[in-house]
């Protein structure tokens with residue numbers, strides 16, 4: 001154990017990779033790859049084998065990260081995104097195929113619930129003659145459904161070891177690593193060409209379809225021979241019934257409304273309001289920031305530029321720490337716990353199905369609900385998660401919509417307070433309608449203008465389950481860590497940039513530059529210009545700045561300002577992420593577009609709402 | 616036996632149909648891997664208005680968007 005590192009890492013397949021925690025030793029004796037369809041319990045098996053806390057997900061396609069961990073004897077275990085075959089239909093499939101074909105040995109996790117479907121991938125790997133074993137997971141639920149699988153027969157037909165398991169209770173997990181010693185290439189389907197020839201043939205789409213047809217037929221027969229059906233338990237019928245219920249649009253709307261309200265209450269009010277008040281105001285501003293300022297002040301006098309950059313209002317040390325730990329951390333944890341619960345119980349994929357119709361109008365499909373829901377938490381985090389979308393086109397549309405129309409929770413907390421001053425319910429209604437219309441128009445336009453075609457939904461729905469607390473804790477924790485690792489540097493860069501503009505006087509200069517727009521076009525007090533600039537540093541700073549001016553403004557002015565600030569530039573961190581994910585051209589267009597849209601829509605609101613007196 | 620170009624978009628909840636043709640090779644290939652192939656029968660368990668069709672086959676439930684459904688021709692047995 002001593003020569004190998006204990007520091008496993010989680011790496012994002014979307015980016016090149018990962019920095020300081022990458023400490024897998026070079027002298028790896030063997031690379032073992034976990035492969036399987038989505039939702040078969042691969043992540044649970046991975047965690048059970050490596051002890052690494054990693055991304056455990058229930059939503060097909062969310063495993064964009066490739067976690068790696070060490071086993072004994074310098075063996076490296078790699079997880080892969082869930083796939084149905086080795087066919088490069090998406091970035092994730094590309095990643096998975098590459099990893100599987102490069103492996104020394106493959107552990108193929110198969111769900112006993114969907115044996116017939118899953119065996120296609122198994123046979124595909126066998127036909128490519130990779131030494132492998134099969135882990136037959138979710139045996140408990142298969143029993144509940146009344147499914148009997150003849151494991152010995154299955155093992156004989158496949159020609160590779162088959163280990164039945166219940167990964168969530170750990171049953172059978174201890175048999176996996178010993179079985180690896182017997183891993184072997186197995187029995188290819190009848191008349192299967194040799195591996196090199198097969199790979200060649202599968203490069204040709206028409207021949208590939210033919211071969212897939214033969215493979216499908218072969219594994220269907222195989223699964224029929226080993227599978228017998230008994231009586232399903234009451235539990236299973238309940239899960240089925242719930243599953244169907246949540247696909248009903250009316251139930252969907254009601255449960256969706258409840259879920260949104262819960263989100264608003266928990267994340268918007270309790271976390272973004274009450275908890276952040278404690279973490280940011282009491283802890284960070286009360287103790288940590290003054291302490292840093294004292295230390296920095298002891299070295300650099302208070303009125304020097306270095307002091308301002310390090311420990312001033314937007315200082316690299318002060319504001320980034322205050323923001324990352326005081327605001328972001330509680331919010332992100334809260335949001336990830338929330339979304340992980342929806343995911344683990346199987347509710348999230350069903351929301352995806354229900355929202356697919358609407359989303360496909362704007363060039364997205366149901367999968368995009370995840371980034372959009374996350375966007376109400378933190379647009380930066382949501383932009384990273386657009387990687388779950390299949391095409392670049394969809395990612396562009398989703399990131400643009402997120403950046404422009406979705407207010408993040410830091411902002412929502414302040415918006416809620418301001419709405420009360422602007423006329424409560426009526427103001428909310430106008431505000432939400434405006435944002436929704438902008439979202440639809442923007443999405444429709446992008447869908448029309450962008451070249452190419454978006455993909456249509458093809459989503460496997462896992463059964464509804466009671467969420468497992470352990471899974472949720474693990475998922476939320478890993479996701480939070482991955483996100484902070486990725487985003488923390490960006491927030492630090494952001495505050496560095498802002499303190500530099502502040503020191504050089506650019507901040508005040510740009511405030512003056514904006515004033516004509518705010519006063520003449522938006523009919524707002526001159527000081528609001530500085531608020532818009534602040535909104536770029538931190539979206540909620542902008543909104544909070546408004547709050548201080550609110551007593552001098554009319555209801556329609558408040559509404560105008562809120563609409564403008566929501567549509568206005570995303571915060572610096574989210575802009576940097578868009579830049580990283582989407583490139584400089586696209587991020588600049590989003591930036592320019594958000595200014596334009598914010599001021600045009602804000603101007604319209606100022607004239608229509610201000611003139612009509614509806615508030 | 617009326618098999619005049621019925622697609623997955625035209626079936627109702629509760630109906631069972633046989634897949635007759637999948638027009639796009641890429642989609643046929645993807646569907647084949649999941650066990651949705653020509654000649655297989657599937658049952659519609661939910662239809663979202665102006666949205667996906669959810670079909671069931673064995674233990675698997677699969678939601679297919681409108682844009683894909685119109686490429687999948689089916690017939691009643």
Ligand SMILES: Nc1nc2c(ncn2[C@@H]2O[C@H](COP(=O)(O)OP(=O)(O)O)[C@@H](O)[C@H]2O)c(=O)[nH]1
Pocket residue numbers: 036037038039040041042043044045056057058063082137138139140141165166167168169344345465468471
């Ligand atoms: N009942 C039961 N549930 C399981 C088992 N293994 C995994 N799960 C659940 O199946 C879901 C999908 O598991 P996950 O590891 O996220 O799947 P992955 O997509 O293959 O990584 C989660 O909700 C798990 O809690 C099992 O053996 N029995």
